[in-house]
Amino acid sequence: MKGVAMKVVVTGGAGFIGAHLCRELAMRPGVSEVVAFDDLSSGSAENLKDEALEDCGGAVRALGTSGGEVRLVRGSVLEREHLEEVLDGADAVVHLAACPSVTRSMDDPAFSHRVNATGTVRLLEVCRSRKELHLVAASSSSVYGSVSGLPEPEGLSARPLSPYSASKLAAEAYVLAYGAGFGLPTLALRFFNVYGPLQRADKPHAAVVPTFVAAALRRRPLCIKGDGLQTRDFTYVGTVARVLADAVVRRVTCPAPVNLAFGERVSLLELAHLVGEVVGVPVDIRHEPPRPGDIRNSQPVAGTLLRRLFPDVAPVSLRTGLEQTVAWLRKSLDRESTGLPV
Template sequence: MRVLITGGAGFIGANLCAYLTGFPGVRAVVALDDLSTGDAANLAGTSAEFVEGSILDRPLVAELVAAADTVVHLAARPSVPMSLADPVASHEVNASGTLNVLEACRRNGMHVILASSSSVYGDIAMSPKHEDLATRPLSPYGASKLAAEAYALAYGTAFEVPVLPLRFFNVYGPLQSAEHAYAAVVPAFVDAALRGEPVTVFGDGEQTRDFTYVGTVVRVLADAAWRRVVSDTPVNLAYGSRVTVNELAVMLGEVLGTPLVTRHIAARIGDVRHSQAACERLTRLFPNVDPVPLADGLKHTVAWFDRTLNSVGNV
């Protein structure tokens, strides 16, 4: 099996490349990334072939898809705040870029696994959020991911493209960047704590999130690619945890052996209050994947950040 991973030098993509290059039956892994948020250094130690380029480059996408057996489409312009700053750019990459990938897959009869987002739900009060709920995104990012997901499902119906749209929730773990203003909460907290700085909490910290360790996510993606899992409905990729940001800070303090110092600032526009997945559809499709518990995932994540900071400090 030859796997093409768009966004392959990014956080999730590079973890998947590392996992798949040791996966029985995988002959080759190709990572396509424009390095706007990814880093080619993330692929060090893997045998993945790196191709620098964009999913907006239709001839390049067509060429790479034609040589693959399965496509894992992770490339995106991430983050709610980035989409508020430039909605058009988010649409172009997340919606139009996805359409380019789907068109190439349609021409080649290619299986495609697509990363959607829990942000498509918006701030619907019901919890946990199941896949049949109405979608009401609060940000251009959420709207662009919903458009991508809708295109995938439409291609599945109209052109019989074998598709699997997965709604990612709050994925965390090694290789996740804390170096930009829109960093996700786990890497932002871990990086600040290891540097001896206060961690920033938006709002009162009582917002809840469904955290999923990246190792769990890549096991699902690898299994989906190997078995060519398809679905004519979206599938949540999270396991139903419900943890407040304040509780996360306490847990990280326990891992680090010292309480985190927090500072609260105003809540961000576009952030949802509560996010928790219903996981029945996921566990039915992937019964052999057991999620890594949050406490264990945080230990792995802290250890990776600690090694990274020490390595940089010793250069």
């Protein structure tokens, strides 16, 4: 690393999590340049503008307030020449670029593998030629699959239920293998149902939180796939961004995957009713057939590796995170209804 003037590249940097991370990194002393590297297939340059996060309750950060530069570079993790160029002079890379949809992976398994697994190997190969380049990569709680017991420790055997989760497990394994085999400084974090402002409800295969919030704001039924008793551990995006930025600045590494979650188990029915409370409307719940490849229950072991590596991390409560999400999505829907850019 070159002193305190760090250049950090965020693959998928114009996406939901990536845009939050770019803001967080721009606030960090010692980070002089942040590059959002994205092919814009699902991310948007609009996510990196300050106005994208206006009026959502003060839990998000504006770009450029610490003097750190944020720059958007369009490119693909599948193209080595793009990676060689964007990583020139970089000190760290946070790998968030992915095809994140379970449903899409069931329709096109090869595409999920190509983006999530092959794209990760392409990135690792470029990193391997720059041995001091620190890599932090996003894995997924979906790698656990349907487990016989809860909560889920990092050492639990992985049993993917979809091509998406299999591709993320492959990517995670490659990250750890390059760390062990080539001495590359790496950290693989398993994300658990990240939600918050900038996560849109109008995307194909949208996540459950923005889907529920948008339906409640529009006074429409909240549709649940299955009986709604399936459980998740929801993690606010601001917490994820802070952990990722801290990992970059302190060059945190680990030879094993790390659960980025806090052990709070919430059913989809409970989530639906809480969304209704935060929005301030009664909810009409409709049940639909279960989604193929869906996981029944998900709850990580709280503390352990995450607390050891990030002792100062503090989770945001689900209610507080939903309040921020509702405020942002309400404004986004208002802009949409008036024909303004969203």
